Amino acid sequence: MLQLERVSSGYGRSPVLHEVSLEVGAGEIVALVGANGAGKSTLLNTVMGLVRRTQGSIRLEGRDIGGLATPAIVRTGLAQVPERRQLFGTMSVEENLRMGAYARRGDVAGRLAAQYALFPILAERRRQAAETLSGGEQQMLAIARANMAAPRLLLLDEPSLGLAPLMVVRIMQEVARLRAAGGTVLVVEQNARAVLAIADRGYVMENGRITHSAPAAALLADRSVQDAYLGGAGASSRAAEARIRARRAAILAGR
Amino acid sequence: MDLSVFVQLLLPGLTTGCVYALVALGFVLCANVSGVVNFAQGEYVMLGGVIGASLLAQGMPLAAAIAGATAAGALLGALQERLTLAPVRAAPDFIQITITLGVAVVLRGVALIAFGKDPLSMPGFSGDGVFEVAGAVLPVQSLWVWGASAALLAAVFLFLMHSDAGRAVRACAINRQAARLMGVDAERLTLLVFALAGASAALAGVVVTPIVLANWDAGIAYGLKGFVGAILGNFRSPVVALAGGLGIGVLESFAAGYVSSGYKDAIVYGVLLAYLLARGGVFVFGRAALLSR
Numbered sequence: 001m002l003q004l005e006r007v008s009s010g011y012g013r014s015p016v017l018h019e020v021s022l023e024v025g026a027g028e029i030v031a032l033v034g035a036n037g038a039g040k041s042t043l044l045n046t047v048m049g050l051v052r053r054t055q056g057s058i059r060l061e062g063r064d065i066g067g068l069a070t071p072a073i074v075r076t077g078l079a080q081v082p083e084r085r086q087l088f089g090t091m092s093v094e095e096n097l098r099m100g101a102y103a104r105r106g107d108v109a110g111r112l113a114a115q116y117a118l119f120p121i122l123a124e125r126r127r128q129a130a131e132t133l134s135g136g137e138q139q140m141l142a143i144a145r146a147n148m149a150a151p152r153l154l155l156l157d158e159p160s161l162g163l164a165p166l167m168v169v170r171i172m173q174e175v176a177r178l179r180a181a182g183g184t185v186l187v188v189e190q191n192a193r194a195v196l197a198i199a200d201r202g203y204v205m206e207n208g209r210i211t212h213s214a215p216a217a218a219l220l221a222d223r224s225v226q227d228a229y230l231g232g233a234g235a236s237s238r239a240a241e242a243r244i245r246a247r248r249a250a251i252l253a254g255r
Numbered sequence: 256m257d258l259s260v261f262v263q264l265l266l267p268g269l270t271t272g273c274v275y276a277l278v279a280l281g282f283v284l285c286a287n288v289s290g291v292v293n294f295a296q297g298e299y300v301m302l303g304g305v306i307g308a309s310l311l312a313q314g315m316p317l318a319a320a321i322a323g324a325t326a327a328g329a330l331l332g333a334l335q336e337r338l339t340l341a342p343v344r345a346a347p348d349f350i351q352i353t354i355t356l357g358v359a360v361v362l363r364g365v366a367l368i369a370f371g372k373d374p375l376s377m378p379g380f381s382g383d384g385v386f387e388v389a390g391a392v393l394p395v396q397s398l399w400v401w402g403a404s405a406a407l408l409a410a411v412f413l414f415l416m417h418s419d420a421g422r423a424v425r426a427c428a429i430n431r432q433a434a435r436l437m438g439v440d441a442e443r444l445t446l447l448v449f450a451l452a453g454a455s456a457a458l459a460g461v462v463v464t465p466i467v468l469a470n471w472d473a474g475i476a477y478g479l480k481g482f483v484g485a486i487l488g489n490f491r492s493p494v495v496a497l498a499g500g501l502g503i504g505v506l507e508s509f510a511a512g513y514v515s516s517g518y519k520d521a522i523v524y525g526v527l528l529a530y531l532l533a534r535g536g537v538f539v540f541g542r543a544a545l546l547s548r
Contacts (some may be wrong), residue, residue, distance in 0.1 A: 032335060038476060050435065050436070051434070069440075070435050070436065070438065071435075071438040071439065071440040073438075074436070074437070074438030075438060079436075080436050082432070082436055084435070086430055086432065087430075087433070088425070088426050088430060088433065088434075088435035089429060089430075090427045090429060091422075091425065091426070091429065095422060098419070098422060099422060099423070099434070099437045099439075100437060102419060102422075102423060102437045102438050103418070103438020104438070145437075149437075149438070173362070180439050220515060251476055
C-alpha cells in the first residue's frame with residue numbers, strides 16, 4: 001500500500017533520513033522502532049508532506065505522493081496521529097473529531113457514530129474540552145480524530161508516550177482492533193516491546209537509516225535488537241520466541 | 256462625579272471602541288491563520304470611510320455605497336494577501352510583517368492621491384439627529400455603529416463556532432501544525448480571513464464616517480489601537496481582543512475628557528507599555544503568537 005524507496009529528507013541542509021526504504025502492505029500493522037532522535041517521526045512527517053523529501057519516491061498504492069502538499073496527501077487517504085497527540089485542547093471532543101474530517105467530508109455523521117461506537121468513552125465526553133480528558137482518553141481521541149478522515153493508512157507517532165503501562169497495552173489493543181476492522185497501520189514507537197507484540201513486521205531505525213527489517217516476532221527474539229531496545233532480554237532465542245508468541249496471543253485476544 | 260459627563264464620555268468611547276474591536280478581531284484572525292500581524296489592518300477602516308463617502312457623493316444610493324465600500328475592503332484585503340504575502344510565504348515572519356507596514360504606507364498614499372487631503376463626510380444614515388441618554392447627547396448614527404458592529408460580531412462568531420472553515424481558523428489558532436495534519440489548507444484560509452478582515456474593517460469605517468469623518472491619514476490610529484486590543488488578547492483570544500478594543504475606546508474617551516485630549520494617546524499607549532512590561536514584555540507575546548508555526 002505504502003512504499004518508500006531510498007527516501008532522504010530533512011530540515012534545511014541537514015538531512016535526517018538517509019535513503020530509507022520501507023513498505024506497508026494492505027491490512028498490516030508495521031512497526032518502526034528505534035531510539036529517540038533516530039528519525040522515526042521525521043519519516044512520518046516526510047510521508048505527510050510536513051518535511052521536505054529531498055530524494056527517493058513515496059508511493060501510496062502506486063501513486064507518487066512525494067511532491068504533494070499536506071492537504072492533498074490527507075485527501076489521498078493518509079492520516080497521522082501525531083506525537084504527543086496535538087489535540088485542539090480548548091475545543092470539545094466532538095469538534096476535534098469534526099476537524100479530523102476537515103479534508104475528507106462526506107458522511108461525517110456516520111463516521112462520528114462509528115468512532116463513538118469504537119470509543120464509547122468519547123461519546124460520554126463529547127461536549128468536554130479535549131484538554132480535560134485523561135492521557136489514555138486523549139490518545140483514543142487522537143486516534144479517533146485521525147479515523148474521521150476515513151484513512152486507508154493510519155500513521156501513529158509514539159502512541160504510548162506518557163501513558164501508564166496498562167494504558168499502553170490498552171492502546172495497542174485498540175490498534176490491533178483497527179487492523180481487525182480492515183485498517184492498515186504504520187506505528188512509530190520507542191516502546192519496542194509493546195508495539196512489536198501487536199505488529200506483523202517491524203523495522204529498526206538508527207541515525208536515519210533502517211538497520212533491521214523482519215517479522216515482529218523475529219525482531220523481538222533478535223539478540224542485537226533485544227540488547228539495544230528491549231533492555232537485553234537475554235534468554236535463548238527459542239524460549240524467548242515462545243514466550244513472545246504467548247504474550248502476543250494474549251494481547252491480541254484482549255486479555 | 257457627574258453622571259451625565261460620565262455617560263457623555265462612555266458612550267462615544269464605546270462607539271470608537273467598536274471600530275477598534277473590529278480591527279483587533281481582524282488582527283487576531285489574520286495572525287492566527289497566516290502567522291503575520293497585518294499592520295495595514297487600520298487602513299481598511301480609512302478606505303471604507305473614504306470609498307463609502309465618495310461613492311455616496313457621486314450619487315450612489317446609501318445602501319449601495321455601504322455595500323461598495325465593504326466589497327472594496329474584501330477585495331483589497333484579498334489582493335494584499337495574494338500580491339504581497341503569498342509570494343513571500345517562506346520568508347521569515349518579520350519580513351512579512353514589515354511588508355504589511357509598507358502596504359499600509361502605500362494604501363495611505365493612494366488614498367491621499369485618489370480622495371484628496373480634505374476629510375470626507377457623510378450624512379447620518381437616518382438623518383443627523385441626536386438622542387439623549389442620562390443627560391448625555393449622542394448622534395443617532397451611534398446606534399448604526401453599535402448595531403452594525405453587533406451584527407458583524409455575531410456573524411463572525413457564528414462563522415467561527417459553527418462552520419467548518421471557522422472551526423479550522425480556531426484550530427490554527429490552537430495548533431497550526433496539527434491543523435495542517437487535518438488537511439487544513441492554510442493558503443486558502445489565509446485568503447479568506449484577509450478578505451473577511453478587510454470587509455469588516457471597511458464596513459466599520461463607513462458606519463463611523465458620519466460621526467468622525469473619513470480622512471486619508473486616519474488608518475494608522477485605528478490600526479495601532481486595534482493592535483493594542485489584539486495584544487491584550489495575546490493574539491489568541493478573539494473575545495479578549497474584542498473587549499480590549501472596546502475598553503481602549505472608552506479609556507481614550509475618558510482620558511480625553513477627564514485629563515486632556517492632548518494626552519489621550521499617551522495614556523492609551525502608556526497602558527499598553529505597562530501591560531507588556533507587567534507580563535514579561537514583547538518577547539513573551541512574540542513567542543506565543545508570531546513564532547508558533
